[in-house]
Amino acid sequence: MVLAIVFTLIKILIIVVCVLTGVAYMTYAERKVIGHMQVRLGPVHTGPMGLLQPLADGLKLMSKEDMTPDMVDKPVFYVAPFLGMVPGIAAFAVIPFAPNIVVADINVGVLYVLALSSVGVYGIIMSGWASNSKYATLGSLRSSAQIISYETAMGLSILGPVLLAGSLNLKEITEAQRGLWFFIPQFVAFVIYSISAVAETNRAPFDLPEAETELVAGFHVEYSGMRFAMFFLGEYANMYVVSSMCAILFLGGYTGPLLPPLVWFLIKMLAFMFFFLWLRATLPRLRFDQLMNLGWKVLIPIALANLLITSIVVYAIRN
Amino acid sequence: MNEIFMNVGFWVLGITAVVASLFMVTRENPVHSALWMLLTFFAVAGIFIQLDAEYIAAIQVMVYAGAILVLYMFVVMLLNPKSTGFIKVPAKVILGSVVALVLFLQFVMTLMGTGVIKSAQMSGMNLPEGLSNVKAFGAVMFTQYIVPFEVASILLLVAMIGAIVIAKKD
Missing domain, CATH: 1.20.5 (Single alpha-helices involved in coiled-coils or other helix-helix interfaces)
Incomplete structure (x- = not known):
């Protein structure tokens, strides 16, 4: 019993450390990749090829002054960054990186991840409200509307692979794709998931909550130093979560020939992460009404139709 | 060992749920109330997990915490209601609540004695x-x-x- 608890704690620690390192190097990759896409070099000065840049950034953020504006609602203002970060990291508990690398192999893994991603919005709403500032409030209002809208489309698109696999357990869904990866029979769901995943994580071209050119920085405008960094950690951890989910639900998770399972998983996940960066370097931001129209009038009806057709086909095959 | 674990878990979650819901109804600021409500939902979801009802627990968080409460927060933020200040509780209300609480406890104890309700079973479905x-x-x-x-x-x-x-x- 005690040994099992200690073992689980060690596993959690390893995964958290890996996630945080991954987040740090994702910021480096973002600057480097987008830099090259725009014919710039990106960070080059700190360490060889700028590889120590994330470390320097981390140190800078930690040593910055922690400012608290006078008119904020203090308890909520202090809790918000944690609520923004924790769901993103907690979601990794159920992700199967390889057949035997998973902290908690629970039967409702898909629902667990969806539940956590729906709770993640509290960090944004609370910070926006507690900051008591116009830009922050506008940013968080936009964000909550956006996340509620796109969560529906995302949930509906996830149901396609779940129906095909006949399980909510992420490992069983992965195993069900040994023969054929689900992005082929569920291509429509795959596209809807990719779009809503980008919107759900507030990334470009759906980054209205923090649209720099109109809202300064959106919901986290009043935060500084480490508290600001925690919002970023949360955002990047969430990107990793939706990428992992995409790899598991549509790209066959850790399955694949020759290479070890963990490597396959990381390749698929990082490919989707690259997709995020690619989008950011390519597409301009949507207008808010376009965003809402896309979510409610295009994605949700298509996702519903896809769900209906998938259910009929699955029912016909099983009987 | 497992049993002790379950019991400790139940008491921690149960007390959290009750205390958080008390805070929820006594806060002046509606946003603070909503946040205490969030904690209540999580504690209740934890109790569901202990009862092996993991599906209900996930749905509880997704629907109540993730959708309904977000909508509340949205409305509260848009309307931005002003705090009404400290509401004075009249002595009659306090007296009434104490009487109601005593009656409720008697009611529960009587029912426990007759075996109509038992303490919650933590063995799963x-x-x-x-x-x-x-x-x-x-x-x-x-x-x-x-x-x-x-x-x-x-x-x-x-x-x-x-x-x-x-x-x-x-």
């Missing part, structure tokens, strides 16, 4: 053979309880249409 939690839930929902389920769906649809009609009045 009886699942039909060969069915996982979610599948068993679905099977029951769409056979035994199909009529209540459909009625609830129609009720939600009616509420939705009603909201649209009211919003589009002019």
